[in-house]
Amino acid sequence: MYFGAIEAGGTKFVCAVGDKDLQIIDQTTIPTTTPKETMKELFRFFDSYSLVSMGIGSFGPIDVKQGSPTYGHITNTPKKGWTFFNFVGSIKEKYDIPVAWTTDVNAAAYGEWKNGAAKGLENCLYLTVGTGIGGGAIVNGKLLEGFSHPEMGHILLQPHPDDSYEGHCPFHKNCLEGLASGPAIEGRYGKKGIELSGEDQVWEMEAYYIAQALMNYSLILRPDQIILGGGVMKQEQLFPLIRKNFESLLNHYIDTPDLSNYIVSPKLGDRAGITGALNLASEVVETI
Template sequence: MEKKYVVGVDLGGTKIYTALVDLEGNVKNEIVIKTEADQGEVAVLNKILNTIDTVLNNVDINEVAAIGIGSPGPLDVENGLIVYTPNLPFKNFNIVKPIKEKYNVPTYLDNDANVATLGEFMFGAGKGTENMVFVTASTGIGGGAIINGKLFRGSTGNALEIGHMTVMKGGPRCGCGNDGCGESLGSGTAIMRRANEAVNSNAVTSLKDYSEVTAKEVFAEAEKGDRVANEILTNALSYLGITVANIANTFDPDMIVIGGGVVNGGDIVLETIKQEVENRCLRSISSHCRIEKAMLDGKAGMLGAAALAILETK
């Protein structure tokens, strides 16, 4: 029977988003449910199986080419294991085997940054490129790379941990233990940290009008003209831009796609990144490399998992 579909599963700490998708990326059936991670690994696995059953409703399983799963890491992709992840109950848990056995369909696993990269490459902003890097900036900074049309995973599956490139010697301490990582200077968390430092100083800023300040309030107040908020934002975005410029110089890609919560902060985000790329990259690279906003937003993980299933079975 002709294989017309794949199933994409976006496993997250708060929700599971599963869909039946055709080979062009059109969603046929979809469902989103709460993960309720505190119920434990067997309960969460059963929830995943239930979502797959739901989207397969009325579809012959013989028409399904493969199932793809995107999960936070670290993972052991080769053996289908979720090694450990802070927001999910799995510890060295084989997530692939029970799914593969139940449906008798090839099943693939990869980390959320890699599947989002595949999603943008196949169905989003990066469609039609050969060499593309995806950069996601929200609480952290991560990414993935497509080289010559294929996902580049590195030797241990951890390639493109781009948030941990050092961009300032002796800079702020990062969650990874290093100091001066791009993530500690250019992420949403970095914006929030600096904003709260300003609130607790004697600086004059409208950020003090809020009971709680996150990156969102900094974007809002900068837009209204608050000088302190604007300084915090342009500083952080320029470090994000430095990270992107370093990637452009390293990979010489056709396109760098920027996703994650930070990119929704308005035109200032892409403008600042483009300026840093312009200032810091070799002309031959910057004149070719397009910097684009990600297109798939909340569907990136699910469509990326579908893209993983399609590409792995090709």
């Protein structure tokens, strides 16, 4: 019995096969080019296995609403060539197996909840801060989805008093993604974040914006834990700065768990998404 898993990102696809115990037995990485080229390589990898199901965590926006005419599609993505690509349909046409379908950040949240930092908790939130910013949440043991999936990277923020940067997001400017994503850091300072590791003022401002968002998520969702992943969060000096700003902004209005256990890095690291996709693949078989 083999389960397939895909973590579909705008830059690369991570594809994995897991056994009945959800242990990864094979894995590959495929550059995200055109749908035709990418899916050809994806099928080449999975064709060697007799899969019983597939779990997909995809970049978006995507349609997750069962019964919708475009369920299973990537929708109005800025990724060239992928707009309204029928992802789930292409998998089902090729393999005729059950497919679990959600966002890449939802898959990462699920992975951390099942096997990582949030294991044993009822509620958690996973936020990835990188080229883009997105979030997924587990609420009372279930992925948070409604009319569609959350778009946590686009909540509006108050600009830092010392920040004159207008924002990177073409839709909102002063949203979280517009002010705190990797491209926003580069747009503000003219250098990539990795080149600015020793510049304290860069990370103080970044922490201020992320802490604002975490305060809002905390007030609305009251998670047991917030997990921060993505390329920007590999700057580990951010964590104490975020906790400090979070505490100041919240101003003791609500109680939270101890901040060292509340705002944390992913225990699974870069494997959170593919782990979540594998778990979802195993569970979609159980529900049919």
